Amino acid sequence: MxxxxxxxxxxxxxxxxxxxxxxxxxxxxxxxxxxxxxxxxxxxxxxxxxxxxxxxxxxxxKNGQSKIDFGKLSPIELCNYIKAAHHTYVRQKLPGITAHTEKVALRHGDLYPELEVIAEKWKLVAEDLIAHMIKEEHILFPFVEKVQKCFDAGESFQLPEEEFISNPIREMENEHEHAGDLMAEIRELTNDYTPPEEACTTWRLLFSELKEFEEDLHRHVHLENFLLFPKALEMERAVFKSQKAVQD
Ligand SMILES: [Fe+2]
Incomplete structure (x- = not known):
């Protein structure tokens, strides 16, 4: 090893x-x-x-493994887990964090203008992630499901094009990077989520929510970029190869 x-x-x-x-x-x-x-x-x-x-x-x-051995999950199982755990979390958290960024910026933005920048950047994160999750749930994940079902059944599935899921995956990876960069900028603006001494309760709550949100996003994106996408692409290649073999 x-x-x-x-x-x-x-x-x-x-x-x-x-x-x-x-x-x-x-x-x-x-x-x-x-x-x-x-x-x-x-x-x-x-x-x-x-x-x-x-x-x-x-x-x-330390004893104890993660409750779920993610490496053993199939692409369909990973999609279901990501939707149930991470997409649900994002949807639950967005409205509250948005309200807190706006409230804190309004109350303290005159003395701490970075709070207004944080609110603007957060708005972009929220809008981008909502659109991103809809694309995954309505386009990419159903495509992944089709490829895996065909792979499992050994059927010759007619992929409409060679890079059936590669293109949407590339687009999703770019969007992950963009959301990750925005959160990194927010982390910097918040001085690593450290509120100043005089910060009010909402301000403190907001910074701890943002920290937790970024950590969840890291785990979420890691599962997609390094487990789901490579597994799905491998299946796509295998299915396409057998499809070509049938045609030749
Ligand atoms: Fe994603």
Missing amino acids: KELKDQKLAALVLLKPGIADVFEKYKLDFCCRGKRTLEEACIQQGVELEVVLEELGTEMK
Whole structure:
């Protein structure tokens, strides 16, 4: 087995549930930039590799696996999990966080203009994610389901084009990156979600909601980019190959 430092962040996250928390702590992006090895990510982030390795070692020794072994889920099961867990979470949280960003910006924006910028950026995150989830639920996930059903049945399924799901997947990956970048900007504007001493309760609540939201988004995007999409693409290639073989 490769040493931990040479493994990719996206793969390490799947080993134990607490590893994502260690990466969050050191701001090691395991979703949109999860293809980097641990060593590369630590160098880029200016974090001591040895310190992170020690914490990962502690996590690895802990008993208990994630309740769900995501690596064993099929693409259809992953789509269902993502919808039930993450899409539901996003839809539940958006209205409250939007109301809090607006309230705090209105009350304190004159003295803290960054609160107005946070409200504007959050509005973009909310609008983008709503549109993004609708596309996944109505276009990409049903396509993935078709490909897997055909793969499972071994039928020769007539894919309308060679890159049937590759194109929507590329588009979804770009949108993930955009949402991740906006949340990173919000994190910076909030000084890592640290409210000033004089912050009111809503302000404090807002920053803790934003922090939790970003962490959920990282897990959500990681499941799609590094598990669902590669599995679905692999099935698409296999189905297309058998379809070609039948035609030839
Ligand atoms: Fe997505």
